[in-house]
Amino acid sequence: MTIKRLLLGLLLLLVAALAALFFAFFERYTEEVDRGWGAEAWRNPYLAAEQFLTRAGVQARRADNIAVLAELAPDDTLFLASSSQVYNPQRARELLDWVERGGHAIVVAHTAGYEERDWLLEQLQVTLAEGREDYIFEHPFQQLLGDDGAEYRGKSASEILREHNRRLREGDSGAGTEEDAPAEEAKPPRNPDVDPQDLITLASDDGGSYQLHFDASYLLQHPALGGGEETVKSGAEPVFWARIWRDDAGVPFMQFERGEGLITLLADGGIWRSRRIGHFDHAYFLALLAADGEFVFLTQPRFASLFELARRYAREFFLAGSLALLAWLLLRARRFGPLAPAPQPARRSLLEHIAACGHYYWRADRCERLLHSQRSAMLRRLGGEHASKATRRQLCIELGNATGLSESNIAACLWGDLPRSEEAFTAHMRNLQQIEAAL
Numbered sequence: 177m178t179i180k181r182l183l184l185g186l187l188l189l190l191v192a193a194l195a196a197l198f199f200a201f202f203e204r205y206t207e208e209v210d211r212g213w214g215a216e217a218w219r220n221p222y223l224a225a226e227q228f229l230t231r232a233g234v235q236a237r238r239a240d241n242i243a244v245l246a247e248l249a250p251d252d253t254l255f256l257a258s259s260s261q262v263y264n265p266q267r268a269r270e271l272l273d274w275v276e277r278g279g280h281a282i283v284v285a286h287t288a289g290y291e292e293r294d295w296l297l298e299q300l301q302v303t304l305a306e307g308r309e310d311y312i313f314e315h316p317f318q319q320l321l322g323d324d325g326a327e328y329r330g331k332s333a334s335e336i337l338r339e340h341n342r343r344l345r346e347g348d349s350g351a352g353t354e355e356d357a358p359a360e361e362a363k364p365p366r367n368p369d370v371d372p373q374d375l376i377t378l379a380s381d382d383g384g385s386y387q388l389h390f391d392a393s394y395l396l397q398h399p400a401l402g403g404g405e406e407t408v409k410s411g412a413e414p415v416f417w418a419r420i421w422r423d424d425a426g427v428p429f430m431q432f433e434r435g436e437g438l439i440t441l442l443a444d445g446g447i448w449r450s451r452r453i454g455h456f457d458h459a460y461f462l463a464l465l466a467a468d469g470e471f472v473f474l475t476q477p478r479f480a481s482l483f484e485l486a487r488r489y490a491r492e493f494f495l496a497g498s499l500a501l502l503a504w505l506l507l508r509a510r511r512f513g514p515l516a517p518a519p520q521p522a523r524r525s526l527l528e529h530i531a532a533c534g535h536y537y538w539r540a541d542r543c544e545r546l547l548h549s550q551r552s553a554m555l556r557r558l559g560g561e562h563a564s565k566a567t568r569r570q571l572c573i574e575l576g577n578a579t580g581l582s583e584s585n586i587a588a589c590l591w592g593d594l595p596r597s598e599e600a601f602t603a604h605m606r607n608l609q610q611i612e613a614a615l
Contacts (some may be wrong), residue, residue, distance in 0.1 A: 206534050224450040224472050228459050229471050233378045236471040250278030252471035257445055259296045268295040280467045284445030305426055307392040314481025367455050376418045386457035390445035395426025418588040440465055543601050544594045550608055578614040
C-alpha cells in the first residue's frame, strides 16, 4: 500500500513539473494571414465602399433595380454604377423628380452603343467622348511587387509569382552574418505611381486639399463648358466641374443642381471599387458626396434565381397545388343518377342483337310503320287494297284454306287496326309471314 502511494505521489510531481515547464516556456502570439478576397468581395466590387461608409456612420445598402426610387427619402443618396440603368423616359423623370425634392444621385456615365439612347444624359445634355490617352490600371500584384512592378508587365500571374518567390529565396540564402542581413523592406506606397498632371486637386471645406485620379479614357462634354453651339436647357447647366488638362473640352465629373437636390455625374466609376478606393483621397471624396440619409448602391440589376424564387414562394406553391388537386378529385368524383352497370366484356349473340333492335324500334314507334308497310305490300299482291266486303270474305276463305288460319285472324292482320302491344305485333307479323309463304 505504501509503494502505491509513493508511485502516485511521484506521478503527481511529474505532472506538476511538466505543467511548470510548459507555462515557463510557452509564449502566445497572434499571426494574421492574408488569404485574399472572399467570395462576397468578388461578387460585389463596391464592398469596400459599403464597409467604409458603414464605419463612417452612414447607413449603406444595396438595391436590385431603379424601382428603389419609390422607397428613398429626400435626404438619401443613390449611386448608379451605369446611367443605362435609367432605361426609359419614365424612369429618368422619376429620378429627376426625386432629385428635385432634395435627393442626391451619383451616376456613372455609360458608353452608349449604336442606336442606343441614354435618357438621363439626354436630359442633362451631356455626351461621353474618348479622352486623350489610355488609362493604365494598377497591376493586381502592385501591393506585392512595390516599385518593381514595371518589369513584370506582360507576364502571367503564375510567372510573376514564381519570379517573386525566386527572389525571396535568393535573398534568404544570401543572408549570412548579422551585418549582411538585409534591412527591413519599406512598406509599398499606397498610391500608384502616376504623373502629377493626371491628378485632380480640389479644395476641401477645412482649407486643405485632396487629390483624385480618374480614368481619362472617356470624358464628359457639355455645351456650357465651351466648344459647343447647342443651347443649354433650363436646369441642365452644370454648377461645378473639374478638368484634368486645362486645354481639354471634357471633364471627368460634373455636378448639376435640380431643385433642392444634386446630381453628380462621373465618367469613371472605378474610383470607388475595392481595388482603387484606397488610392489617393477617393474614399474621402465618397464621404463628402454622401448625404445625411441612407446611401443606396445600385451597382447592377440582380434578379432572383429559380431556386430563390422556389424557396420564397414554396408555401404558396404547395397550397395552390393542394387546392388544385382537391378540386380535380371533387370533379372526378361527381356523378348524376344511379351508377350504371358495367358493360359485359363478351359480345352478345345474334338473337340478343335482334331482340335489342326490336325493343329499340318499338320504343321509337317504328313498329307500326313496319307492320303497315308489310301489310300494304301483301294487299297489293292479293289485289285487296280497295276490295269490297264480299271480296275480302272470299280472300279470307281462300287464305284460311291455304294457311290453316281462321278467317278472323286473317281479316285482322290485313284490314284490322294496328296492334298496341308487343304480343299483338308479334302475332300479326307471324300471320303475315305465313300468308306470304302460302302465296
